[in-house]
Amino acid sequence: MTETLFTKIINRELPSDVVYEDEHCIAIKDIAPKAPTHLLVIPKKAIPRLVDASDEDKALLGHVMLAVGEIARQAGVEDAFRVIVNNGADVGQTVFHLHLHILAGKTFSEAQLGF
Secondary structure (H helix, E strand, C coil), X not given: CCCCHHHHHHCCCCCXXXXXXXXXXXXXXXXXXXXXXXXXXXXXXXXXXXXXXXXXXXXXXXXXXXXXXXXXXXHCCXXXXXXXXXXXXXXXXXXXXXXXXXXXXXXXCHHHHCC
């Protein structure tokens, strides 16, 4: 896999506003927020899309989901937040390094997501 924008952020080659980090993932503020709280949770292992994860990634994916809860608590949005994973360009994935969006601080309607 080629180096991505997120790989460069993880390696501190590019600046970012880091709000959480542990040995398996990092969370940063989104540079183009879609909500008052918009954080990206990025596994340090480069997996292009969710469908590219393998059985060996089960523990990592579980860890990332638990980290989402901790990050939401630290951000003060644990009572109401949305987690989004885009898988592929047709649904809005622009960086092909798996990442989860935490969105909070406003009311979301189903119509905004096309449900």
